[in-house]
Amino acid sequence: MQLPADQSEPAEARPVYQIERLSKTYGRNGFTALKDVDLTLNKGEFGAVIGSSGCGKSTMLKIMAGLLPPSSGRVMLEGKPVLGPRRDIGMMFQQATLLPWKTTLGNVLLPIEMRDGKAAARAAEGRARDLLELVGIGRAESIYPGELSGGMAQRAAICRMLISDPAVLLLDEPFSALDELTRDFMNMELQRICLERRATTFLVTHSIPEAVILADRIYIMDANPGRVAEIVDIDLPRPRNLDMINTTKFGDIVHHIREKLGKEAFGT
Numbered sequence: 001m002q003l004p005a006d007q008s009e010p011a012e013a014r015p016v017y018q019i020e021r022l023s024k025t026y027g028r029n030g031f032t033a034l035k036d037v038d039l040t041l042n043k044g045e046f047g048a049v050i051g052s053s054g055c056g057k058s059t060m061l062k063i064m065a066g067l068l069p070p071s072s073g074r075v076m077l078e079g080k081p082v083l084g085p086r087r088d089i090g091m092m093f094q095q096a097t098l099l100p101w102k103t104t105l106g107n108v109l110l111p112i113e114m115r116d117g118k119a120a121a122r123a124a125e126g127r128a129r130d131l132l133e134l135v136g137i138g139r140a141e142s143i144y145p146g147e148l149s150g151g152m153a154q155r156a157a158i159c160r161m162l163i164s165d166p167a168v169l170l171l172d173e174p175f176s177a178l179d180e181l182t183r184d185f186m187n188m189e190l191q192r193i194c195l196e197r198r199a200t201t202f203l204v205t206h207s208i209p210e211a212v213i214l215a216d217r218i219y220i221m222d223a224n225p226g227r228v229a230e231i232v233d234i235d236l237p238r239p240r241n242l243d244m245i246n247t248t249k250f251g252d253i254v255h256h257i258r259e260k261l262g263k264e265a266f267g268t
């Protein structure tokens with residue numbers, strides 16, 4: 001696919017997300033899951049966070065999404081504090097969680113229907129169909145989730161996230177339930193969509209290669225308490241492709257991150 005010239009250029013340095021001295025202590029057990037996390041995500045940038053299990057990645061994403069209040073610090077999105085769920089935040093999780101009694105198209109339109117009613121959802125059908133085409137499942141619009149493959153269901157979930165035209169995409173291991181081949185393919189699809197829409201994206205993942213192939217910047221987290229231990233800028237050219245995984249440069253970056261995380265954490 002040929003990208004318009006401006007889309008192959010680096011993200012302009014306009015902050016979209018600004019996280020300052022973010023800390024979270026869970027009241028129930030007094031556990032400090034996050035401590036003084038600072039993070040800035042610029043317009044069009046793809047950030048990824050990686051770290052061992054329990055280091056606070058999901059906690060951070062939930063706070064960024066406005067689903068969980070921080071104990072201290074602040075999260076700003078487009079210059080306004082995130083105090084609860086917002087229309088300009090799109091989220092995607094490991095499971096697609098489509099409603100089985102709605103068609104693919106109906107599932108994509110669900111956020112509009114719930115927010116603005118059936119008439120608004122009907123008016124948005126054209127846009128939903130365009131999104132389904134964008135992710136390559138246009139022909140599946142009338143079928144039900146039970147008839148979709150795992151990869152198709154996650155594509156529908158991508159469309160459901162994009163229908164509200166969010167300013168940022170927050171992704172919590174969106175493709176980890178898929179087989180490796182489908183996952184690689186979906187990651188390349190995700191890159192294409194992000195580049196086409198100049199989306200600002202933040203991904204939680206356990207996979208170092210996935211973080212490296214997708215991200216402009218990787219935040220390596222330490223646990224107990226969760227904090228950013230190192231930021232790694234990935235200067236591989238865009239659009240990325242899966243052949244890059246076999247290059248020395250890619251291997252060196254993966255090696256560096258694996259060393260930093262500690263071999264124990266990932267059992268490799």
Ligand SMILES: Nc1ncnc2c1ncn2[C@@H]1O[C@H](COP(=O)(O)OP(=O)(O)OP(=O)(O)O)[C@@H](O)[C@H]1O
Binds near residue numbers: 031
């Ligand atoms: N609701 C909660 N109440 C108390 N402690 C919690 C709660 N949610 C998470 N924690 C604790 O906070 C820490 C961070 O959890 P979190 O789910 O953010 O980690 P994570 O890095 O996303 O882990 P994983 O990679 O396994 O998904 C963990 O030690 C967890 O036990």
